[in-house]
Amino acid sequence: MTVQRSLTAPLPADGIGPPRLLFRPSLNWSVNWLWAWAVPLALLAIWQLASTRGWVPDQVLPAPRTVLNTFSDLLGSGELWSHLNISLVRVFAGFSIGLLGGLILGVAMGLSPLLRDYVYPLFKAFSQVPTIGWLPFLMLLVGIDESLKYLLIAKATLVPVAVNTCQGIQGVPHRFVEVARVYAFSRWQLLTRVVLPAATAPIWNGVRYGLTHAWLALVVVELLASSEGIGFLIVYGRQLFQLDVVLAAVLAVGMVGWALDKALQRTEDWLLRWRKSGF
Amino acid sequence: MSANIHKNTLPPQLRGWVLPLALLAAWAWAANAGWSDSPLLVSPLAVWERAVLQVRTGELWAGLSASLWRNAWGFAIGASAGLVFGALLGGSRWFDRLLGPSFHTLKQISLFAWIPMLSMWFGLGDAAKIAFIALAAFFPVVLNTCEGLRGVPREFIEVARVHGFSTWQLLGRVVAPAAAPSIFTGLQLSLIYTWLATLGAEYLMASGKGIGNTLIDGREHLWMDLVLLGIIVVGLVGAVLNWTLATLEKRLLAWRDRTVARY
Secondary structure, eight states, rough: HHHHHHSSSSOTOOOOOOOOSOOOOSSSSSHHHHHHHEEEHHHHHHHHHHHTTTOOTTTOOOHHHHHHHHHHHHTTTHHHHHHHHHHHHHHHHHHHHHHHHHHHHHHHHHOOHHHHHHHHHHHHHHHOOOOOOHHHHHHHTTTHHHHHHHHHHHHHHHHHHHHHHHHHTSSSHHHHHHHHEEEEEEEEHHHOOOIITHHHHHHHHHHHHHHHHHHHHHHHHHSOOOSHHHHHHHHHHHHHOHHHHHHHHHHHHHHHHHHHHHHHHHHHHHTTTTHHHTT | OOTTOSSSSSSSHHHHHHHHHHHHHHHHEEEHHTTOOOOOOOOOOHHHHHHHHHHHHTTHHHHHHHHHHHHHHHHHHHHHHHHHHHHHHHHHHHHHHHHHHHHHTTTTOGGGGGHHHHHHHHOSSSSHHHHHHHHHHHHHHHHHHHHHHSSSSSSHHHHHTTTTOOHHHIIIIIIIHHHHHHHHHHHHHHHHHHHHHHHHHHHHHSSOOOOOHHHHHHTTTTTTHHHHHHHHHHHHHHHHHHHHOOOOOOOOHTTTTTGGGOO
C-alpha cells in the first residue's frame, strides 16, 4: 500500500484546508451580534479619531469616510462593477477548465492503479511547485493576455480537485464495491451509482479548495500582469498612492471571497442533504 | 493493489519514471532539432549549465538563502502569534465572541490583496515582506489550533477532572496532546502558505534578493533556462519543507493514528 500512503502526503497549498467550526456559541443571536461588532466598531472609532486628529497622514491611512466615499463612487460610476465583472469571468472560465481537468484526472487516477503508477509521480512533482511559481514561466510561454489568467487559475483549481477526487475514490469502502458486484452492476453503474456518491464529500472538499485557490491565483495574476480587473484596481491605486482606492478594492475582494464561500457552503448543504438522515 | 496482474511487465517502482523521462527526451529532441529559433526553447542542457553557473557564482545560494531567511522569520512570527490567538479563540468563549467574527471576516480577503497595503505601510524592504509572510502563516495556524482545541472530547476533560488534575496538568497532559494533530496540520499548511507568500512578496515587492526575484529577472530578460531553474528550486524547497514537517510530525505524534489528523 505504498502508493496509498504517498497519496495522503500533503501537497503544497492544496488538499487539506481550513476546517469549518463545529462549535457555535449558544447565546442568542442579538447578544452575539453586539459582541461581534464591539471590536470592529472600536477600531473604526480609533481610525476615525486618528484621521481627524491627524495622527497619521492621509497617504498612509485615509479617513474611513474617504474610503467609503471612494467605494460608493467606484460603485456608482460602474467602474468597480466592470473590473469585478472581468475578474469573475476569468475566475469562472479558469475554474471550469481546471475543475473538468481535475475531475477527469482524479477519477482516472482513483480508478486505475496502473495509471496512478505512471502519472502520479509526475503530477506530484508538478504540484510541488506553487501556482505562483509557474507564473513567470507561463508569462514567457503565452504572454500576458487572457490565456495566461485562464491557465494559471486552471492550474490552481486542478491540483486540489484531482488530489481530493483521487483520494476520495480510493477511500470508498470495499464493501460497497462488493455489494455492487453481487448485484452485477455494470462498470458505468458502479461508477455513477456507488463510487461517485460515496466519494462526494471529499470531491466536494477538493472543489472548495479549488475555488479558493482560483480566487487567490486570480488576485496574484491581476496584481502582476493585468490592465483590468479588481487586482489591477488595487495596483492602480497603489501606483497613484491613493490608499482609499486600494482599500475600497480590497473591500470588494473580501466581499466577493465571502460570497463565494457562502455560495459553496449552500451548495454543499444541498449536495450532501442525504447525509443528514444518517445522524 | 496486490493481486493486480497486468500484461505490463514494468515493475511498479519504475512506472513513475516513464512519463518524466519521456517528457525530458521529447524536450531535448525538440530543442536539438531546432524546431523554432525562439529564445524560449532552451535545451535541458542549457538549464543544467545555468544551474552550474548559478551555483558556482554563488548567486543561487544568495537568492535562496535570502528567501529562506525571510520565510523562516515570517513563519516564526506568524505561527507563534497564530498559536496564541488560536488557543485563545478555541479556549475562551468571550474571546471568540469578541474577535471570532472579525477574524473570520478578515480571512476572506484574498491573501495577496494585502501586499499593496503592506507595501504602503512598511515600504518595499524586508519589513513589508516579513509582515506579509507572517500574515500568511497566521491564518491557517489560528484556524487549526482553534479547531484542535474545540475538538478535544469532553470526556477527556471529565476524566482529568475526576483524577484531580491541576489546570497545568490538564493543559499539558490532556488538551495539548489531544489537539496536537490538528495544530500540526495548521503548522504544515502554514509552512506551505509561507513559501507561496515568500514568492509572491518577492514578485510584487521586487527589491533586494530572493528566489522570486531570480524568477522575475529571468522572465524580464527572456532567460527561459533561469526561469526553469527557479521553478525546479522552488519545487524542491517546497518538497523539503513538506518532508521535514511530515517527518517531525511522525516522530512527535507516533503514538497517534495518523488518520485522526485528517479532515
